[in-house]
Amino acid sequence: MRQVLGASSLAEQVTEAVREAIRSGELRAGELYSVYQLAERLNVSRTPVREALLGLAETGLVRFERNRGFRVVRRDPKDIAEVFHLRLLLEVPAARLAAMNAAPLDGLRAELAAMRTAAEDHDEPRFMSHDRAFHDLLLLAGGNAKLAGIVRGLRDATIALGASTADRSRSLSDIADEHEPILAALAAGDADGAAAAVRAHAAHTGELLLAQVAAENGTPVDPADADLIRSALFLS
Amino acid sequence: MRQVLGASSLAEQVTEAVREAIRSGELRAGELYSVYQLAERLNVSRTPVREALLGLAETGLVRFERNRGFRVVRRDPKDIAEVFHLRLLLEVPAARLAAMNAAPLDGLRAELAAMRTAAEDHDEPRFMSHDRAFHDLLLLAGGNAKLAGIVRGLRDATIALGASTADRSRSLSDIADEHEPILAALAAGDADGAAAAVRAHAAHTGELLLAQVAAENGTPVDPADADLIRSALFLS
DNA sequence: AGCTGACATGTAGCATGTTACATGTCAGTG
DNA sequence: CACTGACATGTAACATGCTACATGTCAGCT
16 A cells, blocks of 8 residues: 555545445445554555545544444435435536536537447446546536535535446436537537536436435335425526 | 543544634634644644644645645635625525425524624624524525535635624624514515525625625725626526 | 343544655855 | 755654543343
C-alpha cells in the first residue's frame, strides 16, 4: 500500500478502497467492523484508516459507535427518494441555466460518445466514469460550482452501495440514449427542452432504482417515496 | 479542555472552538496556521485538532497545505452568490411542500416568538439559534431530511465567517419581521404564498450580504454574482 | 431456572513518537 | 550583482502507545 505513485495521501486511498469494498459487498451494510482489522487488512496504520472513515462518516456512509466499532449504514428506499428529489431540484435548474449560457457542447458530445463505446464493450466502470463526467460538465455549465459539488456527492452516495440501474433495469446503451435529448436541447439552446430532458432522465432513474430496491427487499414501493420524487417534478 | 461534560468527543469540541475562533476573527482568513500551535493553545493533543480540521476542510472552511500548515479559506462574493442560489433552489420548494403537507405551526410560532424576545434583548447568538431552528423546522416539514441537512450546512458555512446581515444591514427585529409572511402563508395553507415569502426572504438576505461584502472590499457588486442569485428566483 | 455482578475482550478516542518534504535562508560561485 | 544549491526550519502525514469504556460471558447466588 505504501508508496503508491500518483495518489496523494494514504487516507484518500483508503477512502477509495472502502468505497470499492462497500460497492463490491466486501463490507456489508449493518455489519460491525473495526479500524484495527481494516488497517491490518490494508497494510496501513490505523490513523489514515480512521481519517478516511471519519470522512465517510461525515457523508453518511458509515457510522462510528464509541468503543464498539463502525458500521456501514444501511440505505433504505427513503434515502433513494430523498436523493432523487434533491437531484431534480438541483439538476433541472442547472440544465436550464446551462442552455441559457453557453453549454460546453463539444465536451458533452465527447463524453456521450465515450459512454457509447464503453457500452459496446460492456465496460460498466468506464461507462459510469463518463456518465459522471457528462453530468459534471452540465452542472458546472449551470454556473454554480457548489451545486455541482453537492450533486456529485449525492451521486457518489448512491453508487457507493451498488445502487445502479445499469444492466439490471436498463442496459448501458439505454442509459446513453437518455442523454441524447439533453444534448439536443442544449445544442438548440432550448432551455425548457433541456430542463424537461434532464427531468425525465433523473425521474426515470429514480423510479427504477426505487422499484429495484423494493424488489430486492421483497416489499412494494412505498407510495410516499414515489410521491417525494414526483413532487419535485412540478417544483423544478 | 478535558472531561467537559455534555460534549461527546474532543474533536467535536475543537470543531466548535475553531468555528467560533473564525467567527470572532481570532483565526484570520488567508493566514497560515499549524495543527501544533492550535493543539497547544487548546490544551489538547494534535490528533483531535487534526480530525476537527479535516472535517472543516471537507466542508470547505479550511484547507490543508502539505507540510506547510492549514489556511482558513477566504470567502469571496461568488461564494455568497452560490450559496444563496442553492438556498433558493432548495428552500422555496421545501416551503411549498411544507404548506401542502402539515406545517408544524406551533413550533414555528414558538421559534418566531423566541426570536422576537431575543431581538429585544439584543442577544444575537440566541436570535440566530432560533432563526436556525425556525428554518430547520420548515425544511424538515418539506419531507426531505437530506435537503434540510444540506441547507443547514450552507447556513453554517456562511455564518462561520461572521457573514451575517444582523445589525449591519438590518436590525434583528427586521429579520424577524420577514418571517411573518412565511408563517401566515403556511397557516393559510397557501403554498404559492409560502414559496413567495421564503423566496423574498432568502433573496433579500443574499443581496444584502453580497452588497455588504462588496462594501467591505471596497468594490462594486459583481453583476454576475447578483445575476446568479436572481436566476434562482424564476427557477424556483 | 432466573438474576446479578465480577471479569475478559475488543474498541474508539486520545496522546505522542517518527518521517518525508515544502519552503525560506544564505553562503558560495559565476 | 544575479544565481545556485546546501542546509535549517517547521509542518502534514503517518505509526504506534495508552486508556476508558461498552459489551458479552459466565460463575455464583437466590
